[in-house]
Amino acid sequence: xxxxxxxxxxxxxxxxxxxxxxxxxxxxxxxxxxxxxxxxxxxxxxxxxxxxxxxxxxxxxxxxxxxxxxxxxxxxxxxxxxxxxxxxxxxxxxxxxxxxxxxxxxxxxxxxxxxxxxxxxxxxxxxxxxxxxxxxxxxxxxxxxxxxxxxxxxxxxxxxxxxxxxxxxxxxxxxxxxxxxxxxxxxxxxxxxxxxxxxxxxxxxxxxxxxxxxxxxxxxxxxxxxxxxxxxxxxxxxxxxxxxxxxxxxxxxxxxxxxxxxxxxxxxxxxxxxxxxxxxxxxxxxxxxxxxxxxxxxxxxxxxxxxxxxxxxxxxxxxxxxxxxxxxxxxxxxxxxxxxxxxxxxxxxxxxxxxxxxxxxxxxxxxxxxxxxxxxxxxxxxxxxxxxxxxxxxxxxxxxxxxxxxxxxxxxxxxxxxxxxxxxxxxxxxxxxxxxxxxxxxxxxxxxxxxxxxxxxxxxxxxxxxxxxxxxxxxxxxxxx
Ligand SMILES: Nc1ncnc2c1ncn2[C@@H]1O[C@H](COP(=O)(O)OP(=O)(O)OP(=O)(O)O)[C@@H](O)[C@H]1O
Ligand SMILES: [Zn+2]
Numbered sequence: 001x002x003x004x005x006x007x008x009x010x011x012x013x014x015x016x017x018x019x020x021x022x023x024x025x026x027x028x029x030x031x032x033x034x035x036x037x038x039x040x041x042x043x044x045x046x047x048x049x050x051x052x053x054x055x056x057x058x059x060x061x062x063x064x065x066x067x068x069x070x071x072x073x074x075x076x077x078x079x080x081x082x083x084x085x086x087x088x089x090x091x092x093x094x095x096x097x098x099x100x101x102x103x104x105x106x107x108x109x110x111x112x113x114x115x116x117x118x119x120x121x122x123x124x125x126x127x128x129x130x131x132x133x134x135x136x137x138x139x140x141x142x143x144x145x146x147x148x149x150x151x152x153x154x155x156x157x158x159x160x161x162x163x164x165x166x167x168x169x170x171x172x173x174x175x176x177x178x179x180x181x182x183x184x185x186x187x188x189x190x191x192x193x194x195x196x197x198x199x200x201x202x203x204x205x206x207x208x209x210x211x212x213x214x215x216x217x218x219x220x221x222x223x224x225x226x227x228x229x230x231x232x233x234x235x236x237x238x239x240x241x242x243x244x245x246x247x248x249x250x251x252x253x254x255x256x257x258x259x260x261x262x263x264x265x266x267x268x269x270x271x272x273x274x275x276x277x278x279x280x281x282x283x284x285x286x287x288x289x290x291x292x293x294x295x296x297x298x299x300x301x302x303x304x305x306x307x308x309x310x311x312x313x314x315x316x317x318x319x320x321x322x323x324x325x326x327x328x329x330x331x332x333x334x335x336x337x338x339x340x341x342x343x344x345x346x347x348x349x350x351x352x353x354x355x356x357x358x359x360x361x362x363x364x365x366x367x368x369x370x371x372x373x374x375x376x377x378x379x380x381x382x383x384x385x386x387x388x389x390x391x392x393x394x395x396x397x398x399x400x401x402x403x404x405x406x407x408x409x410x411x412x413x414x415x416x417x418x419x420x421x422x423x424x425x426x427x428x429x430x431x432x433x434x435x436x437x438x439x440x441x442x443x444x445x446x447x448x449x450x451x452x453x454x455x456x457x458x459x460x461x462x463x464x465x466x467x468x469x470x471x472x473x474x475x476x477x478x479x480x481x
Contacts, residue, residue: 002367003054005234006309008242008264009165013369016263018233024055024062025228027261029220029237029245030122032069033103034088037110038284039299039314040238040270040277046300046415047267047308047370048236049116053413054366065227066119068107070100071126071203072195072216075280079192079215086202096203097126110287113296115415121227125219129205132214132222135256136193144255148184150196150210154251156189162251165264166243191248193218217248224249225258235261239268240276267308274313285314294319297421301326304372304414326416329379333406333417335390336399338465346395354385355401362409375414423479435466439475442468 003016018024028048031041045066055062075081089096104124111118125132136152139145144158156162156173163173173189192215197204204211224232237246246264253260269276277284290299302322306312358378365374386402411417438457445454458468461477468477 002363003058004367004369005263005265006369008266011167014263016233018060019231019262022060024060024234025232026052026055026062026064026234026236027220027224027228027232028064028066028235029241030066030068031103031107032073032084033100033107034073034084035103035279037103037107037287038270038277038279039287039290040284041107042110042114042287042299043270043303043308043312044236044238044267045111045116046114046303047372048265049415050304050366050372050413051234051236051265051370052117053415054370057408057413063120063228064117065121065123065224067220067223068100068104068122068124069216069219070097070104070124072214072219074216079195083201083203083213089202100124100126106288110291113291114300115297115418117415123223123227125214125223126203128219128223128226129214131226132218133194133207135218135222135225135252136214137208138256139193139252142255142257144251145193146186147209150212151184151192152194152209153185153190154193154248154255155186156191156251157187159251159255161254162189162247165247165250168243168247191215191217191244193252217245218252220245221249221252221256221258221260224261225253231259232261234263234265236265236267239266242266268311270303271311271313277314294323295326295421297330297416297418298323298326301376301416304416305376307369307371307373309369325376325380328383329410330417330421332383332386332390333403333410334422336386336402336406337422339390339393340396340399340403341465342463343394343396343399346397348389348392348394348398350385351389351394351398351402354382354389355398355405358382358405359409362413366413372414375409379410435461435477439468439477443475 004013005016006013026048028044031037048064048066052062052064070085071083073084075084075087083096085096085099089099092099094102108118136145139154140147140152143155145152145154163169170189194207194209194212194214196210196212201213203213205213224235235246235249250260271277272283272285275281275283298319302319303312305322305325358381361378361381362375365371365378368374389398389402406417438461442454442457445451445457461468465479466477467479468475
């Protein structure tokens with residue numbers, strides 16, 4: 001395995017070696033489902049989707065867990081404020097779980113449109129309360145957590161390694177705990193594992209410490225360990241989660257005696273007007289609007305055109321440029337598929353050579369810390385040679401190989417060419433109507449026993465990639481280009 005990944009924990013690129021040969025366990029922090037996803041929410045899922053697809057392409061088996069936070073994420077990261085979902089529920093006059101359900105599906109729908117493979121497991125925090133209580137109990141037993149007035153806090157002073165992921169020193173950790181430091185905490189850096197529920201708090205469960213709800217960080221430690229086991233391979237998320245969220249996840253798991261994630265991969269932010277796109281500030285582009293107004297693959301292509309560790313400042317001009325680039329690649333892929341129908345056997349030397357280069361450059365790019373812009377660039381370098389070969393009416397063997405490379409790398413790994421896009425019926429109702437007209441003509445020719453004409457119509461359609469099948473219900477057609 002030649003993949004090098006930048007590991008936030010060691011602050012360097014490292015060769016990726018799975019803990020168990022042949023298998024990869026990967027956990028990515030998912031959304032807190034209290035509002036419509038924005039474009040920023042799509043970046044992580046798309047980037048980690050390509051990582052997952054690249055690992056699958058190497059023949060590895062991947063278990064990919066991406067959680068849904070439906071409880072415990074407060075409006076203030078420093079353990080204060082209201083539960084984000086409960087707050088939204090009051091505004092929308094819904095049950096908190098109705099809010100969670102509504103926005104979970106909005107998120108999943110957007111991910112489907114973006115051709116993001118569904119996770120192997122999408123665990124919900126509210127469905128894993130016993131696991132979170134158990135981990136909290138283990139931490140109390142080991143002296144790394146304490147109960148106060150029905151809430152439980154992690155005792156940061158008992159865990160010297162706290163700070164190793166973010167590199168934050170003592171003062172900087174305190175700064176993270178800024179506002180309204182609760183008097184019941186021994187140390188301002190301590191963070192909640194369990195919170196006692198105020199009388200008006202709706203989302204509450206029984207626990208050994210009375211009725212309450214889990215802290216935000218504990219769900220990810222509990223659920224990743226449950227589904228991926230000790231010392232699992234990759235943990236991902238946005239860089240805003242490095243501190244405190246991921247720092248706390250590590251402390252909770254390791255202080256309880258578990259080996260935790262080995263590679264920490266963090267993607268950078270999508271910006272709007274130079275500021276982080278964020279729900280809480282309203283500085284955002286709603287993902288659904290973008291997907292309705294644009295071919296979702298253009299949005300995916302746009303996200304992959306920058307390296308995941310760089311910021312991506314969203315502009316309409318940038319999206320427009322991505323559309324042009326994407327359509328050039330898609331057009332070339334479609335033309336390969338179209339010419340395949342009529343191609344004669346044989347190889348095209350220059351195309352073969354260009355394919356060798358593309359495959360080598362593509363692998364090198366993705367193995368270098370998932371350099372998707374470089375991998376996409378390899379396709380653009382390939383285009384002139386491909387277009388020349390198409391103009392030359394290249395032989396079928398080479399065209400088949402070109403098609404395979406588009407299918408396996410362009411769709412299989414980058415996820416840019418789902419069947420939906422390849423088979424899009426450009427022209428919609430008019431095209432449908434015209435094809436139906438030709439099929440009706442063919443039917444008439446057959447009734448008049450003019451089989452030469454009916455076969456000729458069918459043949460000409462098939463040259464255009466329209467495949468006609470005679471069924472009991474009459475002729476059916478589909479476009480294969
Ligand atoms: N602008 C952004 N660019 C990239 N990733 C983002 C952006 N905003 C949020 N994320 C990522 O989306 C995931 C889910 O975020 P979450 O729903 O928990 O809160 P949030 O949306 O970040 O809240 P807010 O938008 O108010 O900052 C996290 O991994 C986070 O890093
Ligand atoms: Zn998490």
